[in-house]
């Protein structure tokens with residue numbers, strides 16, 4: 263209410279005396295996720311007696327996916343495309359929900375062939391569709407689309423499928439891969455190596471010697487904004503070097519990044535968290551969630567950071583089970599809560615995490631501080647200030 267335009271990214275502080283939490287100004291469910299969950303529950307309500315499938319995980323959050331499963335929804339495939347239910351088992355009377363990430367044109371076509379009405383419960387987020395539209399415009403203008411995204415992520419696969427249907431496209435995971443692609447632009451690397459370097463990540467008929475002369479960059483909506491910016495700047499400068507500043511527009515489409523508002527707000531709010539005098543950071547979310555991993559990456563710049571799926575991973579005041587985004591393994595750390603008069607904790611979550619999970623983390627940690635000010639008192643004070 264005090265920030266109707268949501269331009270204030272200052273963290274909120276919940277001070278309980280011996281422990282204080284700095285909460286990001288923006289965190290948790292985004293428009294796209296809320297919309298997708300609402301449509302999924304509606305699909306169940308409107309179709310009693312019919313089988314309701316989700317193409318893959320609705321969002322990257324195990325709690326939400328388990329709840330949907332418990333209500334009877336079945337998943338057709340895993341997030342990496344591994345099939346749980348063969349297409350042949352899908353029948354015309356079945357309901358198939360398309361997740362917020364969207365899906366590929368090939369999968370849509372398969373579902374149509376099975377007689378499924380793909381449009382009926384399509385929860386593709388409008389911000390993802392915006393990226394598809396941007397790619398289409400780039401392709402129409404004759405640019406090759408460079409997609410900054412995680413190659414196996416559903417959203418990136420969907421974006422690639424849509425952009426490749428309009429023009430030549432290639433996926434780069436990060437700046438290192440962008441620079442490798444750049445070596446084909448400058449001719450430093452033999453063209454034939456492109457096909458192994460970027461295997462399964464380029465569109466059909468891609469010829470590096472021809473299709474890297476005019477490029478534009480779009481991104482998976484949940485990447486790190488700064489990294490996409492770096493990648494776009496890298497290609498811009500490279501094109502100036504190769505073709506001259508006067509010919510830049512011919513060779514580089516100056517698109518601004520295609521992050522969605524939620525990713526943007528969450529990342530901005532996280533940057534502000536980095537300025538707080540906290541002892542540690544806890545980030546709550548699904549381990550395969552792209553936007554949450556990026557928030558973890560940012561927090562790690564300033565704090566010992568613990569990425570957890572729920573409060574259950576806090577085993578005791580001294581032991582926490584968490585996920586290491588670099589090794590992609592779970593690990594156990596001891597002594598995560600420092601022994602000091604006042605412990606300050608940064609707490610935030612990704613766009614696919616229900617707020618109740620963050621509440622439960624606060625309650626769990628508070629249970630280790632019996633002398634802490636009661637929650638109701640702190641909340642009341644927050645509301646009156």
Ligand code: SF4
Pocket residue numbers: 292293294295362363387388389390483484522523524525553613
């Ligand atoms: S993170 Fe952004 S693009 Fe993805 S579902 Fe949420 S609002 Fe849509």
